[in-house]
Amino acid sequence: MSSHESTYVPSHPVAKWIEDRLPVMGFAKSTLIDYPTPKNLNYWWTFGGILAFMLGVQIVTGIVLAMHYTPNAALAFDSVEAIKRDVNGGRLIQAVHSTGASMFFFAVYIHIFRGLYFGSYKAPREILWILGVIIYLLMMATAFMGYVLPWGQMSFWAAAVITNIFAAIPVIGDPILQLLRGGFAVDNPTLNRFFSLHYLLPFIIAAVVVLHIWALHVPGNNNPIGVEVKDKRDTVPFHPFYTMKDLFAIVVFCIPFAWFAFFAPDIFGHADNYIMANPLVTPPHIVPEWYFLPFYAILRAIDFNFIIDSKLLGVIFFGGSILILFFVPWLDTSKVRSGTFRPAFKWFYWLFVVNFLLLMWYGAQEPALQVIGPFTVADVSKLSVVYYFAYFIVILPLLGRFEKPRPLPNSISESVLSKPAPATT
Amino acid sequence: MINLKTIFAATVLGFGLAGAAIAQESAATEDDTITKQHWSFAGPFGTFDQNQLQRGFQVFKEVCSNCHSAHLLAFRNLAEPGGPSFSAAQVKALAASYEIEDPTADGGKRPGLASDNWPSPFATEQDARDANGGALPPDMSVLAKARSVEDKFPNWLFNYFTTYAEGGPDYIHALMNGYEDPAPADFQLPEGKHYNKYFPGHAIGMPPPLSDGQVQYVAGADGATVPLTVDQYSKDVGAFLMWMAEPHLDSNKAAGFRVLTFLILFAVLMWLVKQRLWRKVEH
Numbered sequence: 001m002s003s004h005e006s007t008y009v010p011s012h013p014v015a016k017w018i019e020d021r022l023p024v025m026g027f028a029k030s031t032l033i034d035y036p037t038p039k040n041l042n043y044w045w046t047f048g049g050i051l052a053f054m055l056g057v058q059i060v061t062g063i064v065l066a067m068h069y070t071p072n073a074a075l076a077f078d079s080v081e082a083i084k085r086d087v088n089g090g091r092l093i094q095a096v097h098s099t100g101a102s103m104f105f106f107a108v109y110i111h112i113f114r115g116l117y118f119g120s121y122k123a124p125r126e127i128l129w130i131l132g133v134i135i136y137l138l139m140m141a142t143a144f145m146g147y148v149l150p151w152g153q154m155s156f157w158a159a160a161v162i163t164n165i166f167a168a169i170p171v172i173g174d175p176i177l178q179l180l181r182g183g184f185a186v187d188n189p190t191l192n193r194f195f196s197l198h199y200l201l202p203f204i205i206a207a208v209v210v211l212h213i214w215a216l217h218v219p220g221n222n223n224p225i226g227v228e229v230k231d232k233r234d235t236v237p238f239h240p241f242y243t244m245k246d247l248f249a250i251v252v253f254c255i256p257f258a259w260f261a262f263f264a265p266d267i268f269g270h271a272d273n274y275i276m277a278n279p280l281v282t283p284p285h286i287v288p289e290w291y292f293l294p295f296y297a298i299l300r301a302i303d304f305n306f307i308i309d310s311k312l313l314g315v316i317f318f319g320g321s322i323l324i325l326f327f328v329p330w331l332d333t334s335k336v337r338s339g340t341f342r343p344a345f346k347w348f349y350w351l352f353v354v355n356f357l358l359l360m361w362y363g364a365q366e367p368a369l370q371v372i373g374p375f376t377v378a379d380v381s382k383l384s385v386v387y388y389f390a391y392f393i394v395i396l397p398l399l400g401r402f403e404k405p406r407p408l409p410n411s412i413s414e415s416v417l418s419k420p421a422p423a424t425t
Numbered sequence: 426m427i428n429l430k431t432i433f434a435a436t437v438l439g440f441g442l443a444g445a446a447i448a449q450e451s452a453a454t455e456d457d458t459i460t461k462q463h464w465s466f467a468g469p470f471g472t473f474d475q476n477q478l479q480r481g482f483q484v485f486k487e488v489c490s491n492c493h494s495a496h497l498l499a500f501r502n503l504a505e506p507g508g509p510s511f512s513a514a515q516v517k518a519l520a521a522s523y524e525i526e527d528p529t530a531d532g533g534k535r536p537g538l539a540s541d542n543w544p545s546p547f548a549t550e551q552d553a554r555d556a557n558g559g560a561l562p563p564d565m566s567v568l569a570k571a572r573s574v575e576d577k578f579p580n581w582l583f584n585y586f587t588t589y590a591e592g593g594p595d596y597i598h599a600l601m602n603g604y605e606d607p608a609p610a611d612f613q614l615p616e617g618k619h620y621n622k623y624f625p626g627h628a629i630g631m632p633p634p635l636s637d638g639q640v641q642y643v644a645g646a647d648g649a650t651v652p653l654t655v656d657q658y659s660k661d662v663g664a665f666l667m668w669m670a671e672p673h674l675d676s677n678k679a680a681g682f683r684v685l686t687f688l689i690l691f692a693v694l695m696w697l698v699k700q701r702l703w704r705k706v707e708h
Contacts, residue, residue, distance in 0.1 A: 039706055039707070039708045040708050078497065081497050081566070081567065082497075084673070085497065085502075085672060085673075091671075091673045091677055092677065092680070095677075236706055236708075240702055241702065241703065241706065244695075244698060244699045244702050244703075245699055245703070247695060248692065248695040248696055248698075248699045251688060251691050251692045251695050252692050254688050255685065255688050255689060255692065258681060258684050258685055258688055259469075259588070259681075259685065260585075260588075261681075262469075262677055262678060262680060262681025262682075262684060262685070263468075263469045263588040263590075263677075263678060263681050264584075264585070264588035264589075264590050265677075266570060266590060267584065267585060267588065267589075267590060271570060271571050271572055271573035271592065271593070272571065274567045274568075274570040274571035274670070275563075275571045284625070361578070413707070416707050416708055417707060
């Protein structure tokens with residue numbers, strides 16, 4: 001997996017016997033302990049470890065929940081309530097799993113935006129980035145299907161609205177829609193297949209995470225100055241330096257996580273999801289979970305026909321807004337990785353972040369809500385959609401040609417030593 | 426990386442947006458915004474008031490449960506810690522005073538047991554609608570979490586820090602006090618409906634369920650009494666419904682306090698170890 005030789009020398013004869021046949025200990029030592037890691041990684045880099053932790057939390061709590069959950073349209077809602085009421089520690093396990101989804105997405109957004117700022121997608125890390133986008137897509141599918149399982153009103157109507165998106169695809173749209181729903185409408189077959197897939201996908205995510213880490217270990221970590229590791233002085237062994245730092249970050253991350261899980265387990269959800277699914281009653285506002293809002297806003301912003309029908313056009317923009325991430329390594333033409341040394345990029349980047357948050361807000365509002373003067377959410381969200389795509393298609397390609405980056409340090413060690421000396425403790 | 430200038434710019438932008446949103450929303454303010462109540466179970470340190478839950482249960486039993494079901498509530502829950510905490514004998518006697526449909530019993534009915542769930546007032550949804558002018562009284566098991574108060578931007582941002590989760594009881598309290606008879610002159614009230622300024626659409630099927638002095642509370646052991654008013658009844662029943670929807674709230678919050686205390690102390694120790702480890706590395 002890693003590009004460097006193992007230094008593991010088994011001392012015990014049994015360990016040596018095993019190592020000669022399956023060098024798993026040597027492999028673990030070189031990837032988890034010796035792995036040379038740039039010494040200048042900041043706390044934004046700890047979110048990789050936090051995400052691995054969150055995947056573990058979701059899988060463990062999810063397995064326990066599945067022991068008590070009933071995937072049947074008539075029984076699902078009450079079975080989730082039974083978990084909260086009558087299973088030992090059930091309220092907490094369910095709360096950790098549902099708020100855990102939000103924490104997981106919060107961490108993944110930090111991780112993605114960190115990659116976008118520090119140019120972590122640039123050569124030779126394109127495949128590492130692409131695997132990350134695949135994980136993100138799988139996470140979205142998993143979270144969406146998990147949200148359907150409690151079979152509340154929002155679960156049901158989210159399933160109806162999101163599966164319906166596929167119907168806009170010409171020719172194959174309807175067959176896909178029926179395949180997803182297991183029928184002509186969202187019903188028991190939908191719930192059953194979503195439950196099955198919700199249990200399957202996390203393990204596929206885990207597998208892609210292994211590839212993601214493998215692809216990380218070949219070139220090694222990017223770092224805040226974006227200058228490749230030159231020699232041994234630029235790195236520290238992963239253990240104990242980064243195991244310690246990552247574990248510290250995970251514990252800190254657990255503080256808000258526990259805050260929500262114990263004190264406000266429903267704060268990320270919608271009250272309507274405490275009403276059992278009813279195909280005959282449509283909730284007044286159907287809103288997705290917060291982590292889908294920016295993309296939902298993009299979908300809704302396309303409410304006009306342009307050559308093709310608005311419904312299909314919306315779906316193209318919706319899908320394109322995520323798929324475009326696959327091409328970022330080639331859209332960004334700048335030779336400089338880190339945004340720290342790109343004076344113009346910084347402004348566009350932070351505007352992109354604000355724009356993303358704005359889209360998130362738009363996604364939760366009524367399209368007819370007036371934002372500025374006579375302009376409604378439906379109007380101003382179009383501007384945000386334009387900027388979202390322009391950032392990738394226009395700004396990143398052009399910046400590389402016109403921007404004059406600041407001079408780069410020669411090495412990680414040089415940049416570290418040129419910093420003002422920290423107060424010695 | 427993130428320099429002060431960008432933080433400043435982002436802050437200015439954020440406040441600008443907030444300002445725009447507030448300006449636009451204050452224009453739409455009506456007098457039907459729901460007043461948030463003080464609830465003993467609010468916030469990280471909140472716990473249910475056992476006396477209030479017992480009073481709320483009395484309102485539920487004598488008034489609400491005539492039309493509303495609560496199929497997830499079991500009689501035994503009423504004796505569990507963190508709830509109204511009636512004695513086991515009280516719950517047993519209470520359950521026995523109800524008849525439970527049981528096809529395996531003689532005559533299809535038997536007296537209730539503590540392990541039984543709360544019997545529904547109507548056999549089917551259609552029966553419930555027929556008895557209530559076509560409107561279906563919603564099940565009350567998790568009703569307090571199925572209702573909420575919409576906070577305007579940026580107020581809802583603070584809810585993540587105050588752990589505001591009492592929108593349901595606030596709404597229920599407001600609804601109980603929101604009836605207006607006669608309805609405003611410009612409002613077309615459908616036949617058989619009642620005007621309530623907090624109900625979405627204002628025309629609610631439920632007639633005003635509470636009136637002053639309707640439920641006779643017994644004085645507490647120390648002789649303490651509470652006013653027999655609609656305001657007091659609706660607070661009590663709001664608290665009771667919240668407990669019914671979230672019966673383990675007290676123990677969860679207590680556990681949360683211990684877990685957070687541990688996590689914060691652990692984080693400090695981890696930080697000290699990490700600092701010590703990295704002290705010799707220029708980074």
